[in-house]
Amino acid sequence: MDILRDKKLIIGSMLSIAILFAVFLTTGYLGLPFYKVDRGDNLGCFIMLPVPECYSGRKITYLGKDAVGFDLKEETEVYAPFNGAFFEDETLYEDEETTIVADRFVRARFGILDTSSFIVFTGDHFPNVRGGGSVTAGETVAITNPAGDIIHETSSSNFVIYAEDYDLASLFR
Incomplete structure (x- = not known):
């Protein structure tokens, strides 16, 4: 027993x-x-994009930086991540011999006031605010173009976000 x-x-x-x-x-x-x-790449919801697109980000390396790539549908709104300034970049690449200037809106950056930090996004878009102007967190600053070209071939991303002197992960909820 x-x-x-x-x-x-x-x-x-x-x-x-x-x-x-x-x-x-x-x-x-x-x-x-x-x-x-x-x-995996379930980063959370990216605060600069509407639901459900905000969840579709994938970790990538872009221009030697840690970045997040998205494959967005046409006319997706892009929101300001924080109060700050919004700038459109006309010069895509520049060195001593070559300067490449954009023929359409493809790159913009958000600056945090009184810092050297920027959030940069790359992708065909229509700007919704004037470049160099101040923006409020959550304000629609751009709308993606219907014919957005692939920016990052490996991930098939047509919209890429990276940070300069800022923690990109803090923009995911």
Whole structure:
């Protein structure tokens, strides 16, 4: 009889451990704060884009910088991430011998007042505010063009965001 009771104890213990393991695994994939699992490129919602597009970002490297690429549909609104200034970049590339100037709106940046920090986005768009002007967090500053070219071939992104002297991850919720 003692052997039968010991088998029940062992089976019960193994079942308890399996249930505990399943609970931890489930909470990790649900993203509960006390247990984190790397879930790939699920970065959260990017505050500069509307739902559901805000969740579609993929980590990429762009111009040697850590960036996030999106494949946005036409006429997606782009919002200001914070109070600051909005600038359209006409010069796409410049060195001692070559200067490439944009023939349409493809790159813009947000500056944080009184800092050297910028959030830069690259992608065909129509500006909604005047370049060099101040913007308020959440304000629509641009709308993506219907014929947006692929900016990053590997990820098929037509809209790319990167930061200069700023933590890009802080813009995901």
